[in-house]
Amino acid sequence: MEITTVAGSITEAAAEAVIVNLFEGVVAPGGATGAMDQALGGQISDLIRAGDIKGKLYEVTIIHTGGRLPSPRVVVMGLGKATEFDAERARRVTATAVRALTAKGVKTIATIVHGAGIGGMDPAQAAQLCVEGAFLGDFRTDSHKTGNDQPAHLERLTIVERDQGKVAVISEGAQRGGIIGDAVNLARFLTNEPSNLLTPSKLAEYAKQASELGVECEVMGPEELARLGMNSMLAVAKGSDEPCRLIVLRYRAEGARDTVGLVGKGITFDSGGLNIKPSEGMERMRGDMAGGANVLAAMRALAQLKPAINVLGVIGATENLPSGHATKPGDVVKALAGKTIEIKDMDAEGRLVLADCLAYARREGAGRLIDMATLAGATVTALGHVATSIAGNDQALVEQVKAAAERAGEKMWQMPLYPEYRELLKSSVADIKNHAGRPAAAVTGAMFMKEFVDDTPWVHLDIAGTSWAENDQAWSGKGPTGAAIATVIQLVSDMAGGRA
Numbered sequence: 001m002e003i004t005t006v007a008g009s010i011t012e013a014a015a016e017a018v019i020v021n022l023f024e025g026v027v028a029p030g031g032a033t034g035a036m037d038q039a040l041g042g043q044i045s046d047l048i049r050a051g052d053i054k055g056k057l058y059e060v061t062i063i064h065t066g067g068r069l070p071s072p073r074v075v076v077m078g079l080g081k082a083t084e085f086d087a088e089r090a091r092r093v094t095a096t097a098v099r100a101l102t103a104k105g106v107k108t109i110a111t112i113v114h115g116a117g118i119g120g121m122d123p124a125q126a127a128q129l130c131v132e133g134a135f136l137g138d139f140r141t142d143s144h145k146t147g148n149d150q151p152a153h154l155e156r157l158t159i160v161e162r163d164q165g166k167v168a169v170i171s172e173g174a175q176r177g178g179i180i181g182d183a184v185n186l187a188r189f190l191t192n193e194p195s196n197l198l199t200p201s202k203l204a205e206y207a208k209q210a211s212e213l214g215v216e217c218e219v220m221g222p223e224e225l226a227r228l229g230m231n232s233m234l235a236v237a238k239g240s241d242e243p244c245r246l247i248v249l250r251y252r253a254e255g256a257r258d259t260v261g262l263v264g265k266g267i268t269f270d271s272g273g274l275n276i277k278p279s280e281g282m283e284r285m286r287g288d289m290a291g292g293a294n295v296l297a298a299m300r301a302l303a304q305l306k307p308a309i310n311v312l313g314v315i316g317a318t319e320n321l322p323s324g325h326a327t328k329p330g331d332v333v334k335a336l337a338g339k340t341i342e343i344k345d346m347d348a349e350g351r352l353v354l355a356d357c358l359a360y361a362r363r364e365g366a367g368r369l370i371d372m373a374t375l376a377g378a379t380v381t382a383l384g385h386v387a388t389s390i391a392g393n394d395q396a397l398v399e400q401v402k403a404a405a406e407r408a409g410e411k412m413w414q415m416p417l418y419p420e421y422r423e424l425l426k427s428s429v430a431d432i433k434n435h436a437g438r439p440a441a442a443v444t445g446a447m448f449m450k451e452f453v454d455d456t457p458w459v460h461l462d463i464a465g466t467s468w469a470e471n472d473q474a475w476s477g478k479g480p481t482g483a484a485i486a487t488v489i490q491l492v493s494d495m496a497g498g499r500a
Contacts (some may be wrong), residue, residue, distance in 0.1 A: 001138065002156040003131055003178045005171035007164045011039040013110035015158060017073040017101050021093065021114050023082045024055035032112045032162065033076070039069055044076060055079060057089065058096045058474050071110065075101065085119045087129055087409030094133030095475035102138060102152045110158040113170060123166050124173030127159055129409060131174045132486065135181025141192050141479040176305065180489055183301035184482035190293040191467065191480035195269035195286040200245040200317035203266060203289065207247045207296050207315065213303040216250040230356040232335040233316050236349040239273055239326030240319035249299045249313035259310040260495055261366025262299065262488065263357045265350040265373035266292025266317035273346030274322045275329060287480060290467035291372035292317055298488050307496035314361045316353035320346065332430045336360060337452045342427040345435035350375050351445050352434055355452040362456050368397060369458040370491065372484050378441035380465040387411040388466045388484055391446035394457035401459050404491035410484065421447045
């Protein structure tokens with residue numbers, strides 16, 4: 001997608017469609033929307049008086065200009081109440097418009113930024129979110145369909161700003177938004193790929209492509225993992241004929257000493273192992289590698305944004321399948337960190353992989369750790385598909401993640417890690433067991449992983465509910481979302497001392 005920022009009036013933009021906006025309750029449009037209303041001979045005001053345009057959130061009104069403007073279509077996007085407008089809505093407003101227009105074959109769009117006027121949003125942030133939204137709305141899950149009846153993809157997005165003095169900062173925000181939006185869509189593509197096409201080895205091949213951006217990539221197989229002592233991850237991989245892969249990505253900032261570690265669960269298909277899952281919906285388990293896809297996507301984006309901090313990405317990629325050589329419930333393994341684990345449930349496999357990956361990242365010098373994983377179905381029960389769960393051993397780092405999430409426009413909610421929850425993970429035959437049953441299951445998975453980071457500041461982001469949209473959303477449709485990537489990119493930028 002080509003992204004440009006120009007100075008001028010939105011009424012003069014030559015695109016197949018142009019986008020303006022309206023807050024709920026506004027009866028006399030001003031600014032760019034007012035200028036568009038005037039150019040259309042008061043048609044927007046007429047529609048407001050008639051009740052056809054209310055400014056309701058995500059309301060889409062398409063007006064055909066009949067040759068009165070260079071563009072054949074004007075879209076008036078509803079922004080909802082001005083007091084409730086935030087980063088999430090700014091992104092989704094553009095996404096909704098793009099999705100509606102590309103469904104009609106539109107390939108070129110010009111737009112104003114949403115929320116930078118009476119919404120009070122910083123112009124650079126508003127532009128960034130606008131472009132992120134364009135990528136969000138442009139994503140399709142139909143890459144394996146044949147035929148010519150699929151929706152168009154957006155080829156060019158032009159941001160129009162009437163104040164010449166703001167063009168440079170808006171352009172900067174737009175370019176940042178393009179990098180993040182592209183990263184999110186990469187993760188969505190990988191998460192959506194069928195597991196026969198995205199094996200652990202294939203995921204490693206995608207990771208190696210990050211070298212073109214200056215990211216170092218190292219890939220290790222079962223033999224190397226055995227030598228390292230990563231028996232917890234290998235226990236998950238035993239049931240599959242597909243070899244597992246430990247994918248290590250390194251972004252090195254010139255002169256930087258601190259390293260932040262991003263760790264992702266990359267289960268390219270999760271059957272539940274010998275604790276087999278119900279058959280209904282099992283095809284969705286191709287997306288159990290969303291955390292790993294997020295780490296890969298975030299590393300690619302950070303390499304382009306160039307924050308002044310080193311970033312280590314670690315992805316544990318494997319399948320979890322039943323077979324004659326699969327790990328059995330009741331088996332005991334010794335993890336990289338030296339702790340022994342009683343495996344109670346092979347459908348609690350993600351934490352076994354992450355235990356070794358977190359320990360490896362710590363061993364490689366990461367001073368702070370962030371992991372992303374579709375870890376616990378109980379998190380979906382607790383928070384639904386609205387908020388990502390946060391847990392951590394360092395409240396200052398947790399608060400930093402929360403602040404980054406708010407700026408990035410993503411909802412997150414902290415879970416407690418009280419010492420009493422550790423009691424549920426006691427084992428009679430090993431140092432710890434990997435599953436404690438139904439009570440507090442949204443918490444005990446994180447509590448298990450806490451054992452493998454020692455005193456390193458660490459935050460766990462459980463995206464089990466947010467990595468996939470169950471219903472057809474106006475802004476994104478049904479399918480993978482790329483949740484938490486924008487937050488992590490913002491977090492690393494903040495750690496580096498400001499926006500990268």
